[in-house]
Amino acid sequence: MAPLEHPGLEAMTEATAPACVEIERLGRHYGLPAKPIVALQDVSLTVREGEFLSLLGPSGCGKSTLLRCIAGLDKPTTGAVRVRGKPLSGPPAGIGMVFQRDVLLDWRTILDNVLISAEFQGRGRKENIGRARALLERFGLGGFADRRPWELSGGMRQRAAICRALLCDPDLLLMDEPFGALDAMTRDDLNVELSRLVQLGGRTVIFVTHSIAEAVYLSDRVAVMSRSPGRVAEVFEIDLPRPRPLSIRETPEFGRHVGQIRSLFSRLGLVREE
Amino acid sequence: MEDALRRTGGLLSTLAVLVGLLVLWEAAVWLFQPPPILLPAPSRILTDFLDTPAYFLRQAGFTLWTTLAGFGLSVALGVALAVLVVSSRWADRIVMTVLVMLNSLPKVALAPLFVIWMGTGAEPKITIALMLAIFAIVADVVLGLRSVDPDALAMARVNHASPLSILLKIRFPNALPALFVGMKVAVSFALVGAIVGEFVGGSAGLGFVILTAQGQFDTPRVFVALVILGVMGTLLFYFVDMLERLLLPWHVSQRGQAGGH
Numbered sequence: 436m437a438p439l440e441h442p443g444l445e446a447m448t449e450a451t452a453p454a455c456v457e458i459e460r461l462g463r464h465y466g467l468p469a470k471p472i473v474a475l476q477d478v479s480l481t482v483r484e485g486e487f488l489s490l491l492g493p494s495g496c497g498k499s500t501l502l503r504c505i506a507g508l509d510k511p512t513t514g515a516v517r518v519r520g521k522p523l524s525g526p527p528a529g530i531g532m533v534f535q536r537d538v539l540l541d542w543r544t545i546l547d548n549v550l551i552s553a554e555f556q557g558r559g560r561k562e563n564i565g566r567a568r569a570l571l572e573r574f575g576l577g578g579f580a581d582r583r584p585w586e587l588s589g590g591m592r593q594r595a596a597i598c599r600a601l602l603c604d605p606d607l608l609l610m611d612e613p614f615g616a617l618d619a620m621t622r623d624d625l626n627v628e629l630s631r632l633v634q635l636g637g638r639t640v641i642f643v644t645h646s647i648a649e650a651v652y653l654s655d656r657v658a659v660m661s662r663s664p665g666r667v668a669e670v671f672e673i674d675l676p677r678p679r680p681l682s683i684r685e686t687p688e689f690g691r692h693v694g695q696i697r698s699l700f701s702r703l704g705l706v707r708e709e
Numbered sequence: 710m711e712d713a714l715r716r717t718g719g720l721l722s723t724l725a726v727l728v729g730l731l732v733l734w735e736a737a738v739w740l741f742q743p744p745p746i747l748l749p750a751p752s753r754i755l756t757d758f759l760d761t762p763a764y765f766l767r768q769a770g771f772t773l774w775t776t777l778a779g780f781g782l783s784v785a786l787g788v789a790l791a792v793l794v795v796s797s798r799w800a801d802r803i804v805m806t807v808l809v810m811l812n813s814l815p816k817v818a819l820a821p822l823f824v825i826w827m828g829t830g831a832e833p834k835i836t837i838a839l840m841l842a843i844f845a846i847v848a849d850v851v852l853g854l855r856s857v858d859p860d861a862l863a864m865a866r867v868n869h870a871s872p873l874s875i876l877l878k879i880r881f882p883n884a885l886p887a888l889f890v891g892m893k894v895a896v897s898f899a900l901v902g903a904i905v906g907e908f909v910g911g912s913a914g915l916g917f918v919i920l921t922a923q924g925q926f927d928t929p930r931v932f933v934a935l936v937i938l939g940v941m942g943t944l945l946f947y948f949v950d951m952l953e954r955l956l957l958p959w960h961v962s963q964r965g966q967a968g969g970h
């Protein structure tokens with residue numbers, strides 16, 4: 436996969452791009468109304484078209500809940516989510532989702548696992564086989580199309596899950612700690628691959644993680660969330676140039692971003708060694 | 710490969726134990742000389758079978774057919790009921806209540822009723838076999854259909870999957886291993902049901918053979934029928950087991966040493 440340059444994208448600042456996802460005073464309570472568990476409270480956030488935004492925070496701060504509300508899988512108790520101006524009633528069109536566990540189906544080959552998103556969307560299996568193979572090729576799984584999920588390593592399985600999410604060319608990609616279960620090296624690999632994918636442009640990504648370095652490396656903006664109740668504490672702009680080689684993590688600029696976020700974490704009492 | 714070796718090894722040791730027990734039994738009868746009406750020797754059971762093998766095999770054939778018919782119906786009907794149960798709360802309440810009620814009734818007590826309703830042919834036997842077998846199928850398949858990874862369902866919903874395609878592409882394949890667990894229990898229950906049916910009325914089947922032989926105090930014949938029943942039950946179980954290996958090569962329990970991370 437060759438890193439393509441998109442000079443036009445670079446020039447387009449976040450402020451001028453139209454809103455893709457608008458979250459307005461969103462609240463989500465669980466449990467009885469009399470004694471609610473407040474998973475999210477008063478979250479407002481706008482994600483621009485083409486932007487890579489990370490939701491960063493310790494576990495239990497409501498990242499998954501927020502992502503599920505954006506995906507139309509969960510209903511907010513209060514407030515609203517709009518995707519491209521439309522209030523949600525169920526999952527919006529043109530989204531792809533990747534979970535922490537790959538949820539590949541054991542009874543399907545890797546190729547058929549990728550194709551299931553097209554089958555579900557009624558786009559036809561046959562029409563998408565070529566595209567599915569090309570995607571697998573691009574993610575280094577060309578030789579594994581006919582294997583079963585259990586024959587692949589964790590990293591390869593998660594790559595297949597990403598292919599499945601990308602098959603129908605979603606313009607909004609939602610990822611819930613997709614690399615959280617992988618070892619550090621595989622995680623680095625996948626970070627680089629995802630970063631290249633984003634580089635190609637045209638896709639809005641909302642990425643959930645609890646790793647500061649991962650969020651800074653991948654994102655245009657990082658929304659730091661705090662716990663009990665879950666809310667967005669602060670949003671950081673990450674103005675590091677793209678393409679970003681892994682070595683960018685050794686630069687002082689990168690360190691400055693990480694340091695800023697970490698100091699917010701300690702101010703919030705959420706310090707976490709990464 | 711290793712798996713196949715292990716399985717043949719298991720089969721060999723089972724056979725060895727079986728032969729050992731038979732030799733012990735034969736020796737005990739030879740030593741203590743109990744009257745054959747109490748305990749016939751294995752050799753006596755064999756010669757009795759060999760006197761009229763066609764007769765015994767015909768009766769066994771009848772029992773096998775009613776068992777398989779009851780079992781087959783229980784799988785078809787059980788899967789359909791399970792799908793119904795998971796697709797609507799009302800169906801769940803109604804079907805499960807009826808099934809639990811039926812299941813808590815001793816089927817032996819119901820058998821005479823089926824003879825009154827259906828006569829003394831194969832039908833009441835098949836029905837009783839079905840009734841005994843179906844509960845295991847429904848219970849296990851419902852569990853299998855329900856115990857789907859919530860993230861897999863979320864993945865399907867994000868792709869706007871229809872409820873039917875979720876059923877066919879996620880829930881049903883996910884329930885197949887549970888279906889086979891249910892089938893292994895159900896096939897033995899179906900055999901019990903067929904025999905119970907034959908006890909209550911009719912003029913064919915191994916149950917009928919046992920009943921008439923008992924009336925004549927012909928214990929060796931009872932044993933012939935019992936041995937055939939034992940062999941049949943075992944073969945039926947392994948038949949389902951083989952079917953599972955054939956149809957679910959992807960399932961964890963079938964993978965043996967292959968793959969893994």
Ligand SMILES: Nc1ncnc2c1ncn2[C@@H]1O[C@H](COP(=O)(O)OP(=O)(O)O)[C@@H](O)[C@H]1O
Pocket residue numbers: 465466472473474492493494495496497498499500501665
């Ligand atoms: N279905 C649920 N029922 C009750 N509480 C829930 C449910 N889902 C999440 N929560 C609660 O909401 C809070 C946020 O959860 P979650 O969004 O999963 O956090 P994160 O993804 O950041 O770890 C947690 O305190 C969790 O216990």
Ligand SMILES: [Mg+2]
Pocket residue numbers: 498499500611612
């Ligand atoms: Mg989470």
